Amino acid sequence: MVTAEAARQALADLRDAGSGRSLLDLGWLANLRLQGDRALIDLVLPGFAASQRDAIVAGVRERLVGLEGIASVQFELRDAPASPAGPSATGPTLQAIPGVRTVIAVSSGKGGVGKSTVAVNLACALAAEGLRVGLLDADIYGPNAPLMLGVADRTPAVSGSGDGQRLEPIETCGLAMVSMGLLIGPDQPVIWRGPMLNGIIRQFLYQVEWGERDVLVVDLPPGTGDAQLSLAQAVPMAGVVIVTTPQQVALQDARRGLAMFRQMGIPILGVVENMSWFSPPDLPDRRYAIFGSDGGQTLAAEAGVPLLARIPIELPVQEGGDSGRPVTLARPDSAAAVAFRDAARALSPTTAGQAA
Ligand SMILES: Nc1ncnc2c1ncn2[C@@H]1O[C@H](COP(=O)(O)OP(=O)(O)OP(=O)(O)O)[C@@H](O)[C@H]1O
Numbered sequence: 001m002v003t004a005e006a007a008r009q010a011l012a013d014l015r016d017a018g019s020g021r022s023l024l025d026l027g028w029l030a031n032l033r034l035q036g037d038r039a040l041i042d043l044v045l046p047g048f049a050a051s052q053r054d055a056i057v058a059g060v061r062e063r064l065v066g067l068e069g070i071a072s073v074q075f076e077l078r079d080a081p082a083s084p085a086g087p088s089a090t091g092p093t094l095q096a097i098p099g100v101r102t103v104i105a106v107s108s109g110k111g112g113v114g115k116s117t118v119a120v121n122l123a124c125a126l127a128a129e130g131l132r133v134g135l136l137d138a139d140i141y142g143p144n145a146p147l148m149l150g151v152a153d154r155t156p157a158v159s160g161s162g163d164g165q166r167l168e169p170i171e172t173c174g175l176a177m178v179s180m181g182l183l184i185g186p187d188q189p190v191i192w193r194g195p196m197l198n199g200i201i202r203q204f205l206y207q208v209e210w211g212e213r214d215v216l217v218v219d220l221p222p223g224t225g226d227a228q229l230s231l232a233q234a235v236p237m238a239g240v241v242i243v244t245t246p247q248q249v250a251l252q253d254a255r256r257g258l259a260m261f262r263q264m265g266i267p268i269l270g271v272v273e274n275m276s277w278f279s280p281p282d283l284p285d286r287r288y289a290i291f292g293s294d295g296g297q298t299l300a301a302e303a304g305v306p307l308l309a310r311i312p313i314e315l316p317v318q319e320g321g322d323s324g325r326p327v328t329l330a331r332p333d334s335a336a337a338v339a340f341r342d343a344a345r346a347l348s349p350t351t352a353g354q355a356a
């Protein structure tokens with residue numbers, strides 16, 4: 001007859017598809033009892049794991065039925081309450097990064113809306129406020145930060161040896177930056193599965209010599225996938241900045257992204273509306289709403305969070321990205337740079353609030 005502990009251990013290889021972490025470590029298996037030839041299982045799953053529910057139930061059943069003395073499995077399923085500090089939502093073992101006071105992620109459900117542009121310029125604007133800023137490019141498959149910060153040809157140094165090896169961030173534009181783009185060739189594709197992605201994001205958080213940082217800005221890839229989950233389940237975050245463009249399709253995806261972080265109990269710090277309007281250089285007072293109007297305001301109002309900035313479409317923003325000197329530094333007088341500085345200031349209650 002198998003013991004309850006042995007039955008529990010039989011489930012050790014069941015993992016959250018997002019983070020790759022064991023269900024046992026995540027605390028999702030709240031209870032396991034044996035009663036006669038039945039195993040009684042209490043599962044407590046956070047909202048974002050709802051889509052995995054059937055697979056988890058099947059996985060548990062498959063592993064237990066057939067163990068000596070277990071003929072059937074009975075499940076009690078509960079939803080974990082989402083709360084900002086709730087370990088149930090983000091896993092019981094959030095781990096702060098030594099020396100890093102505040103972590104702010106920049107995200108959106110949609111690709112190409114300017115997340116990386118916002119992350120890089122926000123980081124520069126926060127640094128211009130006198131903060132010590134790190135930038136983690138968590139877009140492992142499509143890293144852009146090295147190009148945007150003019151360091152695509154640099155290779156970070158590695159210190160220490162064996163398990164104690166640590167990566168030194170690249171210092172550029174007043175920031176300390178780490179990106180997958182620094183570790184692979186510019187045209188080399190990255191082909192990894194979810195759990196490996198989780199591993200590299202954790203390495204970028206904990207095996208990088210970040211030093212003393214008031215803020216670490218994390219540039220996330222598009223979507224609501226493994227990178228978002230891995231980050232949220234690893235490190236305590238002050239919150240997320242959601243980037244959207246004004247039109248409905250972008251809004252729809254941004255809403256999805258926002259809802260995902262809410263479900264995980266991560267605060268939404270505000271919305272940045274990018275590509276809000278275009279003013280021709282020869283008619284600077286004219287504003288063309290190429291992608292529609294007020295989407296960012298709508299999203300912010302719906303979510304009850306501030307609209308942190310509206311960034312116009314400007315040639316210097318795109319040039320700044322491609323030339324490796326962000327518009328905030330290259331053209332501090334431009335409307336976009338002013339808007340990025342406003343956004344950084346709007347975030348100062350968060351960055352100052354977390355400071356020691
Ligand atoms: N306000 C703007 N004015 C002009 N060009 C912009 C603006 N915002 C972003 N761009 C340009 O649009 C392109 C896409 O921006 P970016 O790479 O920041 O988007 P992203 O959301 O990070 O994309 P991905 O989803 O691929 O990560 C870049 O070439 C960038 O320079």
Ligand SMILES: [Mg+2]
Binds near residue numbers: 115116117139220221
């Ligand atoms: Mg990007």
